[in-house]
Amino acid sequence: MAEDSDAEKKHDPTRERLKRAREQGQIRRSNDLPKAAMTLGLVLVVFVSGGVMSGMASDWLAASLAAAGAMDPGQAYGLDMEFAAVLSIFLLATGALAFIAGLGSGGWMMSFMLLMPKLERVDPAKSWGQIFSVSNLIEVGKSALKILVIGSAGWIAYAGQKQDLLALAGRQYVSLATLGGPALHVILGAAGGALVLAVADVGVQAWLNRRSLKMTDKEVRDETKQSEGDPHVRARRRALMRRAARARQIQQVKTATMVVTNPTHFAVAVRYRRGKDGVPSVVAKGVDLTAAPILEQARIHGVPLVEAPVLARALHAQVQVGRPIPHHLYRAVAEVLAYVWRLDAWRAQGGEKPERPRVEGALDPPGAADPEAGAPAG
Numbered sequence: 001m002a003e004d005s006d007a008e009k010k011h012d013p014t015r016e017r018l019k020r021a022r023e024q025g026q027i028r029r030s031n032d033l034p035k036a037a038m039t040l041g042l043v044l045v046v047f048v049s050g051g052v053m054s055g056m057a058s059d060w061l062a063a064s065l066a067a068a069g070a071m072d073p074g075q076a077y078g079l080d081m082e083f084a085a086v087l088s089i090f091l092l093a094t095g096a097l098a099f100i101a102g103l104g105s106g107g108w109m110m111s112f113m114l115l116m117p118k119l120e121r122v123d124p125a126k127s128w129g130q131i132f133s134v135s136n137l138i139e140v141g142k143s144a145l146k147i148l149v150i151g152s153a154g155w156i157a158y159a160g161q162k163q164d165l166l167a168l169a170g171r172q173y174v175s176l177a178t179l180g181g182p183a184l185h186v187i188l189g190a191a192g193g194a195l196v197l198a199v200a201d202v203g204v205q206a207w208l209n210r211r212s213l214k215m216t217d218k219e220v221r222d223e224t225k226q227s228e229g230d231p232h233v234r235a236r237r238r239a240l241m242r243r244a245a246r247a248r249q250i251q252q253v254k255t256a257t258m259v260v261t262n263p264t265h266f267a268v269a270v271r272y273r274r275g276k277d278g279v280p281s282v283v284a285k286g287v288d289l290t291a292a293p294i295l296e297q298a299r300i301h302g303v304p305l306v307e308a309p310v311l312a313r314a315l316h317a318q319v320q321v322g323r324p325i326p327h328h329l330y331r332a333v334a335e336v337l338a339y340v341w342r343l344d345a346w347r348a349q350g351g352e353k354p355e356r357p358r359v360e361g362a363l364d365p366p367g368a369a370d371p372e373a374g375a376p377a378g
Contacts, residue, residue, distance in 0.1 A: 009214035014223050021213055030205045032142075032198035037101035038094055040191040043184060045093045056086045138204060142197070150193045157189025246293070249284035249321060253297040256283050258304045258340045266312040267291035269298065270325070272337055279324045280333050285316050304340050306356070311336065314363035328366055332359045 013021070060082045158165075161182035215223070249269075253259070256269035257280075266287050272280035286294050298305055311332050319325055325333055335357040342354035 008216040011215045011217070011220050013210060013213035013215055014220070016223060017213055017215060017219075030198055030201040032146075032194065032201045034098050034101035036191060036194040036198040038097045040188070040195050041093060041097040042090065043188050043191055045089065056082065060086065138208070142201065142204075146194070146197060149197050150190050153193025154186055154190035157186045160189075161185050246286075246290060249286075250293050250297050252283040253294055253303060254301040256298070256303050258306050258336065259294060259298040260306050260308050260312045260315060260336060261291075261295065262309045262312045263305075263307045264295075265291065266309070266316050267294040267298075268312050268315040268319075269294055269303070270315070270333065270337075272333075279330075280337065281324045282315060282319045282321055285319075285321060287316060304343065306336050306340065308332075308336055308357070308359045310363060311359045318365060326365060329363060332363060335359060 060079060063082075064079055164182045252271075253269045256271045257273070258270055260266075260268045260270060267285065268282055269284040270280050271277065271283045284294050286292075295305065297303075311329070314329060314332075315325065318329070336359065339354055339357050346353055
């Protein structure tokens with residue numbers, strides 16, 4: 001199958017897919033950029049340091065000819081080092097340009113995954129499909145475009161140096177320096193055209209790379225499952241977290257001062273220790289099935305149960321576990337707390353049993369909308 005025939009791959013690659021592809025060495029680099037950069041760079045090196053290098057080469061050649069036949073090993077070694085110094089300029093420049101251009105075309109990457117044997121690389125069906133792939137067609141077009149652009153740039157540079165080159169025909173002796181100037185201008189023009197194409201090729205290779213890494217609907221779903229986890233596992237994890245949170249709440253019931261009930265549907269454990277707590281706070285709450293363990297723990301640890309349906313519903317709806325009660329509930333909670341303390345005193349000293357407070361009326365927070373406000377009369 002051709003590389004571009006998979007219509008199902010319609011999603012851009014995810015960040016994880018790009019990262020994994022890079023770790024496996026699946027990136028596209030522009031081969032033209034290092035070549036063009038090296039050619040252009042070496043031409044510039046010759047322009048800048050050509051005189052110095054030619055002088056060093058001339059000195060080396062003169063010394064070598066002068067000592068021919070009578071050179072001892074020490075002199076030979078010294079001349080070899082001089083020649084190596086001349087070549088090192090080209091070698092260092094070539095290596096540096098190749099390294100920098102490689103980074104510019106794909107960044108730093110070291111992966112041994114490409115060395116691993118893969119049977120699909122020798123699959124005739126896949127290889128035949130790649131021959132007519134989009135990337136191969138682009139490479140063919142690039143080859144034709146290289147000839148056109150580099151040839152045109154070289155011709156333009158030659159046209160600018162044409163008179164100087166024709167003037168050399170009338171000279172009896174032509175030195176390398178005299179011929180090298182116009183020739184280097186022509187080479188520089190052609191290399192400049194190649195560099196322009198190479199920079200454009202970097203973008204083309206990046207587009208081809210992202211295109212080859214496009215994902216199907218199934219791949220996106222699988223990627224999401226891997227990164228976020230299976231939905232069933234996530235639901236199970238959330239259930240376990242809720243169960244653990246409820247267990248922590250149940251453990252806090254024994255520290256409560258009282259449990260306000262509905263009497264069975266709602267249960268809210270409130271803690272207030274005189275001299276230690278600034279304001280009362282809710283340490284546990286539940287409704288229906290989650291209220292039963294709170295009531296059970298309260299009975300086990302002797303925490304008073306106070307039936308106050310309106311207050312129980314208000315506390316359950318308006319106060320989160322671990323948070324202090326809001327200002328508008330101070331009065332109602334204070335009445336129930338006072339009743340609990342009077343009840344403790346009655347149990348210890350006897351006398352007349354205190355009457356349970358009647359918490360009635362609306363306990364909505366300030367600014368809450370009145371459901372009957374604005375209702376049409378009659």
